[in-house]
Amino acid sequence: MLTKWFECVDPENQQDAITEAANLLKEGQVVAFPTETVYGLGANALNPEAVARIYEAKGRPSRNPIIVHVASASAAQEIAANWPPAALSLAEAFWPGPLTLVLPRHSCIPDIVTGGGNTVGIRVPAHPVARALLTALDCPIAAPSANRSNHISPTRAEHVAADLAGRIPLILDGGPCKGGLESTVISLVTPIPLLLRLGLIEPEQIEQVIGPILISSTNISSSATLPSPGMMSRHYAPETTLLLTEDDQIETLLALLRQRGGNPTHLELPDDHETCAAHLYEILREADASGATHIVTSLPPAEGRWMAVRDRLLRAATPGQDL
Ligand code: TXA
Numbered sequence: 636m637l638t639k640w641f642e643c644v645d646p647e648n649q650q651d652a653i654t655e656a657a658n659l660l661k662e663g664q665v666v667a668f669p670t671e672t673v674y675g676l677g678a679n680a681l682n683p684e685a686v687a688r689i690y691e692a693k694g695r696p697s698r699n700p701i702i703v704h705v706a707s708a709s710a711a712q713e714i715a716a717n718w719p720p721a722a723l724s725l726a727e728a729f730w731p732g733p734l735t736l737v738l739p740r741h742s743c744i745p746d747i748v749t750g751g752g753n754t755v756g757i758r759v760p761a762h763p764v765a766r767a768l769l770t771a772l773d774c775p776i777a778a779p780s781a782n783r784s785n786h787i788s789p790t791r792a793e794h795v796a797a798d799l800a801g802r803i804p805l806i807l808d809g810g811p812c813k814g815g816l817e818s819t820v821i822s823l824v825t826p827i828p829l830l831l832r833l834g835l836i837e838p839e840q841i842e843q844v845i846g847p848i849l850i851s852s853t854n855i856s857s858s859a860t861l862p863s864p865g866m867m868s869r870h871y872a873p874e875t876t877l878l879l880t881e882d883d884q885i886e887t888l889l890a891l892l893r894q895r896g897g898n899p900t901h902l903e904l905p906d907d908h909e910t911c912a913a914h915l916y917e918i919l920r921e922a923d924a925s926g927a928t929h930i931v932t933s934l935p936p937a938e939g940r941w942m943a944v945r946d947r948l949l950r951a952a953t954p955g956q957d958l
């Protein structure tokens with residue numbers, strides 16, 4: 636399949652690109668588009684055959700639920716079977732933006748979107764291209780990150796092409812994603828809201844709006860110590876082994892790896908947490924392609940604003956392995 640690539644940095648001046656993308660989605664095809672977090676691979680959420688094409692292109696196990704993107708909180712209410720007060724408050728506080736709410740699903744949402752479960756993850760994205768596409772299509776868009784399954788999420792159109800060129804008909808290039816990490820995911824179907832994935836909206840920010848929440852134990856970065864590798868889901872991993880260590884141990888570790896015939900690369904992460912989040916996946920992709928045998932970096936502090944970056948680094952690492 637030929638993959639078209641449309642520049643679409645300013646959707647106001649790129650109506651043709653948006654129209655073509657919306658037409659493909661109406662025909663049941665998939666389209667890669669930018670959001671403020673990472674690039675998504677979208678399909679009409681109400682069309683099971685279209686959603687099946689997402690799984691096919693990504694090589695993704697079909698039990699994983701997919702986030703449904705809508706244009707507004709009122710559109711979100713139409714695809715949820717109920718809309719608790721917490722949803723209203725969180726939508727008012729953080730939408731459009733990088734927060735996904737897991738709610739009971741409305742019967743209009745097909746099984747293939749929810750992985751057969753009774754809940755649906757919903758998000759109103761802030762990126763102008765995503766918004767223009769939702770407006771042009773006028774129906775919800777199911778979209779996971781636009782990478783091959785188990786690869787690092789794409790934060791540039793080039794990353795999407797590296798993973799999916801030849802497998803999808805169109806990539807909308809909106810430039811680099813500003814956020815750089817996937818949305819925060821919170822379930823509102825549990826007795827106490829449960830944070831399922833850390834992201835750019837921090838747990839404390841959510842608690843300021845709806846009171847206490849629980850953090851799922853799969854968010855291993857909430858613990859200060861390195862967890863056992865078995866607990867980690869390596870969803871965000873580079874192919875090269877990533878080793879995390881303390882700042883003052885870096886040189887020792889690099890020397891040890893070289894002594895053993897390795898060719899490690901030292902990743903120096905940006906000092907500012909927002910810059911670091913925005914560039915983390917790009918930096919990891921570059922290091923992965925550099926031919927190094929190991930990627931070595933230090934973990935940022937266990938502070939609220941660094942938690943999402945720590946989470947992704949911990950997931951990408953394989954502690955204790957291959958030293
Ligand atoms: O920022 C993002 O969230 C990006 C952009 C494209 O919106 N999307 C994204 O999708 O990261 P994906 O499929 O790569 O990750 C979706 C996450 C998974 O961890 C999935 O298990 C969880 O959201 N999720 C989606 N629907 C869910 C549901 N109904 N119940 C529990 N978890 C759900």
Ligand code: MG
Binds near residue numbers: 779780788
């Ligand atoms: Mg993903």
